[in-house]
Amino acid sequence: MATNPQPASQKELKLLTGKFQQLLAKVAENRPSDDLEIIRKAYDFSLKHHQGQTRASGEPYLIHPLEVSLVLADMKLDSTAIAAGLLHDAIEDTGVTHEDVRREFGEQVVHIVEGVTKIDKINLASREERQAENVRKMVLAMVDDIRVVLIKLADRLHNMRTLKHLPEERRQQVAKETLEIYAPLAHRLGMGKVRGELEDLSFRYVDPIGYDQVRKEVESHRKAGESFLAKAVKILQQKLKENGVEAKVESRIKRLYSIHQKLLRQRITVDQVYDLLAVRIITKSVKDCYTALGAIHQMWRPLPGRIKDFIAMPRPNLYQSLHTTVITEDGHQFEVQIRTEEMHKMAEEGIAAHWKYKDGTPVSAKDEQRLAWLRQVVEWQQDVKDPNEFLSTLKVDLYPEEVYCFTPMGKVVILPRDASAIDFAYAIHTEIGHTCIGAKVNGRIVPLRNKLRNGDVVEIMTQPGHNPSRDWLGFAKSTRARNKIRHWLNIHQRERAIEIGKKLLEKQARKYRLALKDFNEKTMETIAKEYGLGGGQDLLAGIGYGKYSARQVLAKLSPEISEQVPNEEPAKTGSTIGTVIRRVFGQSADTGAIKVKGYNDLLVYRARCCNPIRGEAIVGYVTRGKGVAVHAVSCPNVNNLMYEADRRIGVEWAKAPKMAKNDGRGTYPVKLTVFCDDRPAMLKQLTAVISDDNTNIRNIEARTADSQATIDIVIDIEDVKHLERVISGLRKIPGIHDVQRLNKV
Numbered sequence: 001m002a003t004n005p006q007p008a009s010q011k012e013l014k015l016l017t018g019k020f021q022q023l024l025a026k027v028a029e030n031r032p033s034d035d036l037e038i039i040r041k042a043y044d045f046s047l048k049h050h051q052g053q054t055r056a057s058g059e060p061y062l063i064h065p066l067e068v069s070l071v072l073a074d075m076k077l078d079s080t081a082i083a084a085g086l087l088h089d090a091i092e093d094t095g096v097t098h099e100d101v102r103r104e105f106g107e108q109v110v111h112i113v114e115g116v117t118k119i120d121k122i123n124l125a126s127r128e129e130r131q132a133e134n135v136r137k138m139v140l141a142m143v144d145d146i147r148v149v150l151i152k153l154a155d156r157l158h159n160m161r162t163l164k165h166l167p168e169e170r171r172q173q174v175a176k177e178t179l180e181i182y183a184p185l186a187h188r189l190g191m192g193k194v195r196g197e198l199e200d201l202s203f204r205y206v207d208p209i210g211y212d213q214v215r216k217e218v219e220s221h222r223k224a225g226e227s228f229l230a231k232a233v234k235i236l237q238q239k240l241k242e243n244g245v246e247a248k249v250e251s252r253i254k255r256l257y258s259i260h261q262k263l264l265r266q267r268i269t270v271d272q273v274y275d276l277l278a279v280r281i282i283t284k285s286v287k288d289c290y291t292a293l294g295a296i297h298q299m300w301r302p303l304p305g306r307i308k309d310f311i312a313m314p315r316p317n318l319y320q321s322l323h324t325t326v327i328t329e330d331g332h333q334f335e336v337q338i339r340t341e342e343m344h345k346m347a348e349e350g351i352a353a354h355w356k357y358k359d360g361t362p363v364s365a366k367d368e369q370r371l372a373w374l375r376q377v378v379e380w381q382q383d384v385k386d387p388n389e390f391l392s393t394l395k396v397d398l399y400p401e402e403v404y405c406f407t408p409m410g411k412v413v414i415l416p417r418d419a420s421a422i423d424f425a426y427a428i429h430t431e432i433g434h435t436c437i438g439a440k441v442n443g444r445i446v447p448l449r450n451k452l453r454n455g456d457v458v459e460i461m462t463q464p465g466h467n468p469s470r471d472w473l474g475f476a477k478s479t480r481a482r483n484k485i486r487h488w489l490n491i492h493q494r495e496r497a498i499e500i501g502k503k504l505l506e507k508q509a510r511k512y513r514l515a516l517k518d519f520n521e522k523t524m525e526t527i528a529k530e531y532g533l534g535g536g537q538d539l540l541a542g543i544g545y546g547k548y549s550a551r552q553v554l555a556k557l558s559p560e561i562s563e564q565v566p567n568e569e570p571a572k573t574g575s576t577i578g579t580v581i582r583r584v585f586g587q588s589a590d591t592g593a594i595k596v597k598g599y600n601d602l603l604v605y606r607a608r609c610c611n612p613i614r615g616e617a618i619v620g621y622v623t624r625g626k627g628v629a630v631h632a633v634s635c636p637n638v639n640n641l642m643y644e645a646d647r648r649i650g651v652e653w654a655k656a657p658k659m660a661k662n663d664g665r666g667t668y669p670v671k672l673t674v675f676c677d678d679r680p681a682m683l684k685q686l687t688a689v690i691s692d693d694n695t696n697i698r699n700i701e702a703r704t705a706d707s708q709a710t711i712d713i714v715i716d717i718e719d720v721k722h723l724e725r726v727i728s729g730l731r732k733i734p735g736i737h738d739v740q741r742l743n744k745v
């Protein structure tokens, strides 16, 4: 588009006005009850704003929106759509803003124009061919008003009709995009006429040589074909009349692009295309369709396998017709398509055919049934106040389960609705998913859990060595991402368990001066089977998880050792085994459950006998079947338990989670017993000291005897330092003799 500061000449104005009058006349004819005022206003508005702009053809730019609107008027669209058609390039190509259009034309028009602009902004060209279907779906998913798609198709139709004015390179690009995206879209919406024209227009640019070949061949058949068809039409008209069928009979030579495709697909020559020549019979009723078919087959022999009943079994886009290919007595073969007027309109105009019947009449249940497919693809509000508004209430949600996003390189990624950047990352590559640390959506950093929307451009930030987090399962929606995350967590948790199991077994073996390598894999397998396990790795994992004791397993591996005296090594803290594993865990909620970052929660738990709290010296003990019990080093049970030194495991507190104080999270209930004088205000003073440290009191019980009191308090404690502060605070209160911590809560 070039900008020419000169106002449109008289001649140009006359051309535009003429087109505009044509448009008004057409709308007035097709939709007599529609308000033409909004169309006039839209025309004046775009005349003003596109002023001085010219198309590549040299014509005033406004010709384009006018032609687009004429196509829309042919589709019998409403005045809102026509107005939007006139304005469809205004926001993109002139200084006009959304606000201007909203103010002048209202919410509906601006919404439609925005929809068209949004599709324009997607760079549909230069994508891989296998992406085409996704792009088509995405275009449909992006619009919530079917008129947006129809305007886009009309826009493309006019651009294709005038494509010759563009430079060669652009032609190729636009034609390819039309063939891959827009023609199939028209097909999807059942708009046979638009599709056919788009295809033939694109074909000549995308494949000029192929186009020429097919055109020449068809031309060479055309004359004979046309005169044959003329004869056949006459005979058919006569035959139908004899059978009492009132019908229109038309003939056509197949479109070039569909011939071309057929030639490619079936590796045949033009002569062998059954439906190169076709006759179409358009009847008043379905019954007449079948009567006509019977009459034709009486006259001409049908080709076996070529009779198709798309009336009983409509195509997915609701195309309905009877097809047959017949051979005349002189050997000519041609296709006959038989359908009712309604079916014909559907075949030619598809989704656009729907509302023109509806004009002025409410949608009946029968219509709904007839257009079942439309119900599948189109949702319309049930509370239509004005039946004339039927069209405007058509809401498109063609793929409600999916969301379409782009990589920065323009690849389309289809995800389930409500998917997040994590899903996107895993859709690209498993490793991208595993190492994902953040995401940019449309250039801005967003939280990973944010939901993605249609058309979002998503860029995943990764960091080598970063690992999946269990939290991701909270917002990953795609099966793929969920499986990959779970798989990773399982594997890594299991790997740890195997590692631990192996060390435990090795340590046990060393006592008998054996090495693990002394046991062959087969023995391991056999023992594993005894435990009902799949293999040796499972056995090691089982030891690691604490399900089986290393001693037992060793005894099975090497039965003779049960008679030997073990070569006991004194267990020393920080020994190999003690450093095998550094359990990292935090505390969640007040349930007492232990969360282990990235690992199975069951693996570690706080022993109930001592309830260790954060900061206390702790030691882990591999139990049989319950995982690792964590005791305070001071726990009286530890000395008893740790006689089996090989079950001892080094553990360590995780860094304190950042949490609001006193919200009950990240704290442990600790029971204190206070021995003190029974005097007034003792309780008040005591609770004041505790509250001063922002400590939550869960329970308090006091018993008195002989002016002495014993007070049991359960408080929520964050860590050892916190506990020490509270205890020393209490000890400073006059009249308090002692404060003791009770291990059992």
Ligand code: MN
Residues within 6 Å of the ligand: 064, 088, 089, 155
């Ligand atoms: Mn346009």
